[in-house]
Amino acid sequence: MKHILAMLLLLSILPLPTFTDTPQGSMRALVIACDTFVSQDSMAPSASGNVEGIKNIFSSDLREDKHIEIQTNIAHNRDSLEEEIKKAFLNSTEKDTSILYISTHGEIDNFGGLDIIFSDGEEENAVKGKELLEIIEQIDGQKILFLDCCYSGNIISKGQMLYNPPELKNIKIITSAGGSELSYNWSSGITKKQITSHFMIALRQALSAYGGFAADINLDGNISLKELQSYLMEALPSSTAQFYPENDESSLLSYDLFLEQQKGIVSDMVFQNRVLQAGTSLDFSYTLNQKAHISYQFIYEKDGHWLFESPQMIDDFEDGSALLWPGRKHKTLTLEQFDRRLNGYVLFFIVAIDENSISPLAGTLLQVQESEPEAVKITTNKSLNPQNGGELCLHIAHRKPCTYTVSIRNLQGDVVARPFIKALSRPQRLNGGGSIIYWRGITRKGDILPHGSYSAQVDIEMGNVRLTAFSSAFDIL
Numbered sequence: 001m002k003h004i005l006a007m008l009l010l011l012s013i014l015p016l017p018t019f020t021d022t023p024q025g026s027m028r029a030l031v032i033a034c035d036t037f038v039s040q041d042s043m044a045p046s047a048s049g050n051v052e053g054i055k056n057i058f059s060s061d062l063r064e065d066k067h068i069e070i071q072t073n074i075a076h077n078r079d080s081l082e083e084e085i086k087k088a089f090l091n092s093t094e095k096d097t098s099i100l101y102i103s104t105h106g107e108i109d110n111f112g113g114l115d116i117i118f119s120d121g122e123e124e125n126a127v128k129g130k131e132l133l134e135i136i137e138q139i140d141g142q143k144i145l146f147l148d149c150c151y152s153g154n155i156i157s158k159g160q161m162l163y164n165p166p167e168l169k170n171i172k173i174i175t176s177a178g179g180s181e182l183s184y185n186w187s188s189g190i191t192k193k194q195i196t197s198h199f200m201i202a203l204r205q206a207l208s209a210y211g212g213f214a215a216d217i218n219l220d221g222n223i224s225l226k227e228l229q230s231y232l233m234e235a236l237p238s239s240t241a242q243f244y245p246e247n248d249e250s251s252l253l254s255y256d257l258f259l260e261q262q263k264g265i266v267s268d269m270v271f272q273n274r275v276l277q278a279g280t281s282l283d284f285s286y287t288l289n290q291k292a293h294i295s296y297q298f299i300y301e302k303d304g305h306w307l308f309e310s311p312q313m314i315d316d317f318e319d320g321s322a323l324l325w326p327g328r329k330h331k332t333l334t335l336e337q338f339d340r341r342l343n344g345y346v347l348f349f350i351v352a353i354d355e356n357s358i359s360p361l362a363g364t365l366l367q368v369q370e371s372e373p374e375a376v377k378i379t380t381n382k383s384l385n386p387q388n389g390g391e392l393c394l395h396i397a398h399r400k401p402c403t404y405t406v407s408i409r410n411l412q413g414d415v416v417a418r419p420f421i422k423a424l425s426r427p428q429r430l431n432g433g434g435s436i437i438y439w440r441g442i443t444r445k446g447d448i449l450p451h452g453s454y455s456a457q458v459d460i461e462m463g464n465v466r467l468t469a470f471s472s473a474f475d476i477l
Contacts, residue, residue: 007393025095025141026065030042030088033072033103038120040105042202045074046185049196050103050148058099060261062254073122082135089139089152096141098293103134103197105451106149106183111163114154114179116147130153134172143387144172144225144252148199149358153242155178158357159428159436163381163393165244172225172248178436180429184238186360201360202236203267207253209261211362212268212287219256223249233423234274237347237365238299240426246391246438249446263289266350266361274347275403277463278366282333286362288326292352296331299337299347304429306347312338315353343368345401345427367401370407374399378406378458378471385450386441392474396458399432403461404435408454411473416454417443422461441476449476 002101012320032048036371051070058068069088076084089098105117107126114129133155136143152175153159158164159178176349178200184198196204205211206228210460215223224246232241272283288294314337318324338346349363377397396404402425408417416437419439423445428436440446453473 014331025063025093026067026384027058027061027063027097028089028092028309029054029068029099029101030068030085031070032057032074032076032084032118033067033100033101033206034074034105034117034119036073037105037117037119038122040117040119040124043185045104046196047103050101050200053103053196053204054146056210057203057253060208060253061084062256069401073120074118075120075125076118076127077369078123078127078131078135081118081127081132082442085135086138092141094139094141098141099142099146100136100384101142101146101148103148103200106147106151106154106298107153112154114151116149129164133166133168133171137169139336142170142172142250144174145305146174146203148176148183148197150177150182151179152177152183153181153240156244156437157252158242158244159240161326161395161431161436163436165391167477168244168345168389172250172304173243173244174225174228175242176236178242178428180431181239181460184308186241198238198360198363201237202232202241204264205235205267205362206231208269209255210264212263216255219257221255222251223253223255224248225252228252232266234271234364235269235350235362245389246392246440263287263360264296264361265290265352267291267340269350269362269364271364274364274366275401276338276366277326277370282348282366283331285328285330286350287328288324290326291323293322293354294324295353295358296333297347297349297358299349301344301427304427317433320468322386330415346476365424369401369403369461369463371465373465373467375460376458376460376467376469378456378469380456380471380474383477384441387477389475392441392456394437394439394456394458394471395423395431395434395458396469398425398460398462399433400462405459406437406458407438407459408439408449409457411453415451415457419444453474 006193033051035043035047090097107115109115118125156173157164160180163222188361206215215225229243267287269286294316296314300307324369346366350361352359379395381393384392403422406420407415412418425435455473458469
């Protein structure tokens with residue numbers, strides 16, 4: 001009896017897990033997707049795939065009052081788009097969350113702004129990114145925009161050399177690519193089968209039962225925008241998702257943590273290392289939830305372009321069979337198994353092969369580092385005001401893939417923040433190359449640094465080479 005009482009006493013003083021409450025208010029989502037165009041390449045049937053993906057994601061949200069409206073292949077102009085958005089979110093209040101997802105083509109206009117293309121295959125119109133933000137600002141409550149198109153980061157001036165962000169109030173934005181990047185739909189050089197966008201493949205893993213809600217890093221049943229941003233830095237390989245604000249703690253999705261839900265073919269993918277160099281191997285693991293023919297696809301790059309037309313495929317055989325049985329899989333691929341074109345950045349996908357089709361299940365970005373020194377430089381904008389949502393834009397000039405750590409120092413030389421630790425560079429397709437990243441002026445604990453002058457230090461690793469550079473001073477207002 002004493003042992004039982006002692007155990008009960010021990011349990012009573014142990015910390016219990018805490019779970020975030022379900023977001024308050026209602027959730028409304030308007031999903032708009034186009035895949036047939038007049039002047040652009042067809043993306044069919046990507047629109048239907050993306051629409052189903054978003055519908056499944058937000059249908060699992062725990063808010064009792066939620067509504068999802070879907071529109072496909074409509075040639076919206078500015079006025080008709082404003083009318084539809086206002087109608088979809090007509091009764092929104094300050095407690096509500098309004099989610100707008102748009103998947104289509106994007107182009108840069110003659111003035112450097114973003115054109116978002118809407119088409120039904122016979123008529124086509126362009127809505128400016130700035131116009132879209134003006135429409136969304138009129139909605140009450142919290143607004144979240146998912147923009148899945150080429151150059152989509154341009155709408156918040158991210159992932160491009162010219163940094164001139166709009167002033168936004170109570171709008172959260174997630175884009176599928178930087179302002180200088182293309183955004184891709186799945187297309188195999190072998191089958192030519194288009195299924196859905198690379199962005200949606202990653203979102204499906206991150207935010208739905210299909211991928212085991214992989215973005216829920218702390219396993220509390222609530223996925224924040226910060227958690228999604230962290231996840232997409234690994235799980236979206238072909239472009240760089242951009243967020244505003246950076247590392248935002250706002251809740252995006254709440255789901256039933258204890259409800260047993262049907263997962264997709266592959267879930268819970270983990271990489272030991274995404275950097276390849278001489279003497280290393282690619283070690284990763286994942287859970288196969290159903291019997292499948294699995295292969296690993298590698299897409300290399302040349303002259304700043306992904307070679308989608310000539311992927312390398314490595315079939316997975318277990319016990320001499322191409323059909324793998326469910327269970328946890330631990331895999332190692334050596335450099336000798338890779339194509340001779342292995343250099344720079346490499347896209348990696350786990351795919352399922354069924355008859356003559358190839359379906360993407362999950363992916364990541366790999367990089368090959370060379371131990372060759374080069375000139376490195378870091379520059380920033382002159383000031384930021386964190387109190388008003390301002391962010392610091394940091395440009396790290398480098399030519400080859402690298403790992404970087406950024407430290408913020410005060411005038412006394414003390415490190416007061418370290419917003420990036422051993423982060424992997426990405427091919428952001430910037431003029432002159434390099435990496436552009438953003439910081440909100442806060443410490444890792446979430447405290448805003450006091451007014452004053454600071455500088456940034458970047459420590460670069462390229463294979464066995466270590467390089468350091470310092471920025472000029474910038475002010476926190």
